């Protein structure tokens with residue numbers, strides 16, 4: 356089961372091991388609020404508080420791959436992934452919306468906080484209708500993640 360400690364370790368693994376020198380900062384938060392719309396099972400969700408790629412490494416596909424890893428983590432744990440698109444770090448908001456939409460996030464209309472949600476295993480559901488969402492997702496179940504962290508520590 357996901358908790359804040361696992362997410363902290365996961366962010367540290369992405370930043371300091373798997374994408375060392377590429378990720379400037381990544382923050383994930385575990386939440387257990389009730390889903391207002393009751394659109395999926397369970398009350399757990401993950402908030403992607405920040406994904407920041409080093410300037411020199413942007414527009415090379417890393418942001419997409421890393422976002423794919425985070426989406427997989429949420430999918431494998433059957434939880435929603437929520438973010439609040441922000442221009443705070445100099446990104447253009449329309450490009451950001453497109454970036455996240457390309458990865459299956461849905462913008463909550465009229466939400467002043469620019470909230471976007473990725474529902475678990477959406478690509479599996481879309482594939483039922485022969486819709487291709489993206490092909491950059493890397494399978495990384497949480498058990499595998501733990502093993503990778505342990506291996507790296509040895």
Ligand SMILES: CC(C)(COP(=O)(O)OP(=O)(O)OC[C@H]1O[C@@H](n2cnc3c(N)ncnc32)[C@H](O)[C@@H]1OP(=O)(O)O)[C@@H](O)C(=O)NCCC(=O)NCCS
Pocket residue numbers: 405406407408409412413414415416417418419420439440441442443444445446447448450451453454455
């Ligand atoms: C947004 C970000 C994570 C994308 O990472 P990346 O490695 O550059 O992304 P990729 O190479 O996988 O994909 C390129 C896409 O990223 C998005 N992107 C890249 N630079 C961007 C910018 N300055 N503003 C908005 N979106 C941008 C675009 O959608 C772009 O696709 P396009 O060229 O077709 O428009 C990266 O630009 C970044 O770290 N920005 C600064 C921090 C930030 O704003 N984070 C998001 C806060 S919600």
